[in-house]
Amino acid sequence: MTLQGADRIEQELVSIVGEANVLRPAPEAYAIDDRHPSFVVFPGTSEEVAAILRLAHAQELAVVPMGSGRRLSFGNLLERADILLSTRRMTRILEYEPADLTASVEAGCALEAFNRAALPHRQWLPFDPPDANRATLGGIAAADDFGPLRHGYGRPRDSVIGLEVVQADGTRIRAGGRVVKNVTGYDLNKLFVGSFGTLGVLVRVHFKLRPYPEAEATSLFLDSEWERLESGARQILQSELLPAALVLANEEAMSALLPDYPRKALLARFLEMAPAVVYQVERVKALARSLSLEFVELRDEASRSIWEKLGRLHRLLSTDLRLRLSVLPARTVEAFCAGERALGETLARLHILAQPGTGIVHIGGKLPIEDEPTLSLVVQAIRHLRTMWAAHRGRVIVEHAPPEIKRRVDVWGEVGASLPLMRALKHAFDPKRILSPGRFVAGL
Amino acid sequence: MASWIAELQEIVGREDVLTDPERLLAYECDGLSIHKHPPAAVVFPESAEEVVGIVKVLWRHRVPFLARGAGTGLSGGAVAVEGGVILELARMNHILEIDYANRLAVVEPGVINLMLTRAVADAGYFYAPDPSSQMACTLGGNVAENAGGPHCLKYGMTVHHVLGLDVVLPNGEVVTLGGHGTDAVGYDLLGLFVGSEGTFGIVTKITVRLTRQPQAVKTLLADFLSVEDTSRAVSAIIAAGILPSALEMMDRATIEAVEASVYAAGLPTDAAAVLLIELDGLAASVEHEAERIVELCRTNGARQVIVARDEAERARLWAGRKGAFGALGRISPDLMVQDAVIPRSTLPEVLPEVYRIAARYGLRMANVFHAGDGNLHPNICFDGRDSDEVRRVKEACREIMELCVRVGGTLTGEHGIGLDKIAYMPLVFTDDDLEAMARVRAVFDPEGLCNPGKVLPVRRCRAF
Numbered sequence: 061m062t063l064q065g066a067d068r069i070e071q072e073l074v075s076i077v078g079e080a081n082v083l084r085p086a087p088e089a090y091a092i093d094d095r096h097p098s099f100v101v102f103p104g105t106s107e108e109v110a111a112i113l114r115l116a117h118a119q120e121l122a123v124v125p126m127g128s129g130r131r132l133s134f135g136n137l138l139e140r141a142d143i144l145l146s147t148r149r150m151t152r153i154l155e156y157e158p159a160d161l162t163a164s165v166e167a168g169c170a171l172e173a174f175n176r177a178a179l180p181h182r183q184w185l186p187f188d189p190p191d192a193n194r195a196t197l198g199g200i201a202a203a204d205d206f207g208p209l210r211h212g213y214g215r216p217r218d219s220v221i222g223l224e225v226v227q228a229d230g231t232r233i234r235a236g237g238r239v240v241k242n243v244t245g246y247d248l249n250k251l252f253v254g255s256f257g258t259l260g261v262l263v264r265v266h267f268k269l270r271p272y273p274e275a276e277a278t279s280l281f282l283d284s285e286w287e288r289l290e291s292g293a294r295q296i297l298q299s300e301l302l303p304a305a306l307v308l309a310n311e312e313a314m315s316a317l318l319p320d321y322p323r324k325a326l327l328a329r330f331l332e333m334a335p336a337v338v339y340q341v342e343r344v345k346a347l348a349r350s351l352s353l354e355f356v357e358l359r360d361e362a363s364r365s366i367w368e369k370l371g372r373l374h375r376l377l378s379t380d381l382r383l384r385l386s387v388l389p390a391r392t393v394e395a396f397c398a399g400e401r402a403l404g405e406t407l408a409r410l411h412i413l414a415q416p417g418t419g420i421v422h423i424g425g426k427l428p429i430e431d432e433p434t435l436s437l438v439v440q441a442i443r444h445l446r447t448m449w450a451a452h453r454g455r456v457i458v459e460h461a462p463p464e465i466k467r468r469v470d471v472w473g474e475v476g477a478s479l480p481l482m483r484a485l486k487h488a489f490d491p492k493r494i495l496s497p498g499r500f501v502a503g504l
Numbered sequence: 505m506a507s508w509i510a511e512l513q514e515i516v517g518r519e520d521v522l523t524d525p526e527r528l529l530a531y532e533c534d535g536l537s538i539h540k541h542p543p544a545a546v547v548f549p550e551s552a553e554e555v556v557g558i559v560k561v562l563w564r565h566r567v568p569f570l571a572r573g574a575g576t577g578l579s580g581g582a583v584a585v586e587g588g589v590i591l592e593l594a595r596m597n598h599i600l601e602i603d604y605a606n607r608l609a610v611v612e613p614g615v616i617n618l619m620l621t622r623a624v625a626d627a628g629y630f631y632a633p634d635p636s637s638q639m640a641c642t643l644g645g646n647v648a649e650n651a652g653g654p655h656c657l658k659y660g661m662t663v664h665h666v667l668g669l670d671v672v673l674p675n676g677e678v679v680t681l682g683g684h685g686t687d688a689v690g691y692d693l694l695g696l697f698v699g700s701e702g703t704f705g706i707v708t709k710i711t712v713r714l715t716r717q718p719q720a721v722k723t724l725l726a727d728f729l730s731v732e733d734t735s736r737a738v739s740a741i742i743a744a745g746i747l748p749s750a751l752e753m754m755d756r757a758t759i760e761a762v763e764a765s766v767y768a769a770g771l772p773t774d775a776a777a778v779l780l781i782e783l784d785g786l787a788a789s790v791e792h793e794a795e796r797i798v799e800l801c802r803t804n805g806a807r808q809v810i811v812a813r814d815e816a817e818r819a820r821l822w823a824g825r826k827g828a829f830g831a832l833g834r835i836s837p838d839l840m841v842q843d844a845v846i847p848r849s850t851l852p853e854v855l856p857e858v859y860r861i862a863a864r865y866g867l868r869m870a871n872v873f874h875a876g877d878g879n880l881h882p883n884i885c886f887d888g889r890d891s892d893e894v895r896r897v898k899e900a901c902r903e904i905m906e907l908c909v910r911v912g913g914t915l916t917g918e919h920g921i922g923l924d925k926i927a928y929m930p931l932v933f934t935d936d937d938l939e940a941m942a943r944v945r946a947v948f949d950p951e952g953l954c955n956p957g958k959v960l961p962v963r964r965c966r967a968f
């Protein structure tokens with residue numbers, strides 16, 4: 061972009077969103093990996109988003125949509141980033157009819173703000189992605205961003221019932237609708253949810269809500285070995301119990317979460333009617349006894365706060381590398397241990413959180429130094445884990461890493477035989493590759 | 505004889521390629537008899553390899569084709585509207601793997617829905633999506649339609665229970681969508697495929713999630729003297745933050761048909777409507793929720809609420825509900841069923857209006873539906889030989905759709921657009937929305953050979 065060109069584009073952006081809502085150049089806080097966008101814009105309406113995209117499309121400028129910026133570094137390095145499009149000003153709850161258990165929000169609406177508004181009606185969106193306190197609902201949908209509650213409530217993908225999307229050329233489309241059950245036409249919600257801003261800009265999201273549980277408690281099993289904890293997890297999974305979340309945590313994670321208990325742990329969160337919570341806690345207490353495991357019970361606020369902390373763990377431990385493994389659930393502990401072996405010597409503060417019910421394993425840690433030998437050890441470890449788990453349908457995604465690592469590995473790993481379909485979809489929705497180019501699988 | 509027929513015979517054997525016009529008549533429609541069109545041929549593959557072979561031949565000759573499961577679809581989805589070939593998948597009916605440790609099962613597409621639940625019941629599991637047709641419909645057909653069922657209120661639709669698919673694309677290439685038990689990376693092609701009504705390719709293998717049987721189940725039957733009260737009770741239950749596993753409504757016309765059939769369940773024939781409500785989960789919460797529901801029904805005018813005493817009584821009530829469509833089918837030559845969905849809070853205002861529309865057109869209508877989801881099923885009894893009645897059926901259907909869309913609803917909750925509802929698509933979607941869908945379809949099927957004439961309105965005119 062020439063200087064005059066940039067001036068002209070700035071003028072046009074200002075004419076769309078007003079002077080106060082364009083930043084040039086992007087301040088340091090808006091860097092994505094090591095890339096600095098030329099502009100940050102803060103549209104206030106979906107019409108403004110559409111106008112920005114029309115401009116970008118005509119000028120072939122790369123647009124990167126963002127919510128709170130929490131997950132901006134999730135993805136491969138961007139090829140280009142001219143305009144960072146923030147939904148920060150689009151925070152309204154557009155429709156909320158408690159009797160329908162559904163709601164529509166603007167993409168920048170914060171998860172916390174929404175749940176605060178829904179609480180008086182005893183309803184909520186049961187999402188707990190990392191840094192949930194900052195998350196926007198558009199960002200959660202775009203990244204299909206989940207946390208431990210996935211075990212009991214599914215992924216955000218399963219709660220999105222409709223979307224309004226601004227396409228690359230600025231035309232607006234709607235997917236799904238406002239009702240909880242809908243097979244009218246192709247389900248384009250599925251295409252956009254989890255597409256990380258590479259197919260369109262989500263401007264509105266419709267969700268189905270859940271009743272807010274009457275009571276909550278968390279049971280903690282502690283031990284020095286995995287064996288009995290794993291067996292505890294298995295017995296819970298094969299019982300009548302209905303935990304909303306079930307997580308195995310290593311010592312490093314536990315010492316940050318509950319400094320009094322720096323041991324290996326199994327955490328089970330129960331969200332139910334009060335008598336059902338009491339029943340379940342009693343059941344797992346008996347289970348802990350039968351396995352001779354140390355047992356701790358956290359109620360209400362204490363329970364809530366440990367899960368909130370767990371969502372900020374990577375921050376508490378200043379993580380700069382975070383991997384997500386997805387394996388068959390029965391292999392969760394195996395994946396956990398493999399991750400520990402592969403990275404335990406290289407990373408400091410190696411913390412691992414695993415969901416034995418869904419097979420999701422998060423491994424995080426700090427690079428002691430960013431020198432060549434360390435980087436190549438990390439890269440080797442990622443490759444090693446990928447090869448090892450490919451044989452069991454497992455996947456290893458790099459959720460967060462310094463640019464130097466992203467230059468050496470595709471953060472998503474292999475896609476497989478469906479890559480040509482994905483390429484064709486990207487081409488069908490963003491032929492000029494202006495939406496977060498390079499970020500997605502295989503650098504789409 | 506077309507040369508491709510000989511090629512198909514080479515793949516599956518001469519006797520497994522039907523071309524005799526008389527026998528093809530059995531394939532001229534699905535569960536919705538209003539749309540009829542015989543295929544040019546029907547083939548019976550027995551393996552994924554045969555499906556690939558067949559599709560490659562048809563692709564090469566540019567012959568349109570489509571898969572068919574049990575033919576119980578209710579939108580004309582399995583009708584070969586442009587002629588072409590039906591691949592009937594009933595013989596691919598093997599359960600390939602059951603893996604309790606990972607709570608999944610791998611099946612061929614021709615496996616009947618209920619057979620899977622039966623196969624895992626003794627181990628304490630079930631397959632959650634339970635269309636009322638589950639004794640007949642196939643899992644392949646369920647995937648194609650994103651089928652629902654009474655218990656989808658709590659457990660979600662087919663898409664929430666499918667973990668992986670092997671698909672033969674319209675050009676004969678094979679792809680795997682989803683991770684078959686793990687998360688795949690990239691766009692959610694699995695979610696996109698489920699509900700694509702057989703227009704993106706042919707499913708040859710499905711991995712589904714198995715669900716643990718709940719500790720406790722309680723089934724209630726509440727009867728009411730007016731449809732308005734019944735609707736209000738439904739809205740009150742949802743608004744109270746209770747999520748029953750099923751919340752079904754049956755009106756008087758339905759009750760009468762059921763009670764006069766082999767599915768007779770002892771329903772009160774003098775009620776205006778009944779609600780069949782099921783709660784499941786932990787005994788401790790089910791008890792508590794049941795009390796609240798009884799109370800909510802009573803305050804909204806229920807004459808009586810009974811709790812099924814035992815498994816036999818429960819089974820009888822459900823047989824009545826699941827047999828309702830069949831029972832209605834017996835009382836008139838043809839049956840049209842619509843599938844619109846409305847926001848649940850609008851039920852008390854919309855349902856009476858639906859009855860008024862039917863009355864205005866002089867049609868006999870019975871409603872039996874997934875009330876908790878707001879998923880209506882107005883069933884219209886008619887005689888397809890009476891062209892004036894057919895016209896009235898169509899006009900009434902359009903008015904019902906328009907009404908549902910006006911209150912924020914949509915055309916179909918589980919049966920699909922198929923052939924039947926194409927004309928209404930512009931009621932909910934703009935040209936740009938439809939164009940985006942068409943782009944997706946072209947990615948999977950650039951030549952438009954796979955189940956053509958379904959889902960999306962085509963620009964070029966065509967006489968139906």
Ligand SMILES: Cc1cc2nc3c(=O)[nH]c(=O)nc-3n(C[C@H](O)[C@H](O)[C@H](O)COP(=O)(O)OP(=O)(O)OC[C@H]3O[C@@H](n4cnc5c(N)ncnc54)[C@H](O)[C@@H]3O)c2cc1C
Nearest residue numbers: 573574575576577581635636642644645648652702707918
């Ligand atoms: C009495 C009755 C009750 C019903 N109740 C319900 C209900 O509660 N909920 C509900 O959702 N539906 C219900 N239905 C509708 C119907 O049963 C479902 O749509 C079911 O999923 C269809 O399955 P099928 O095997 O009969 O498919 P078919 O009718 O044979 O085919 C349906 C569509 O699926 C496609 N298809 C089939 N197999 C494949 C495959 N392997 N790969 C790709 N495409 C394929 C076909 O091309 C067609 O487009 C009911 C139907 C009846 C008759």
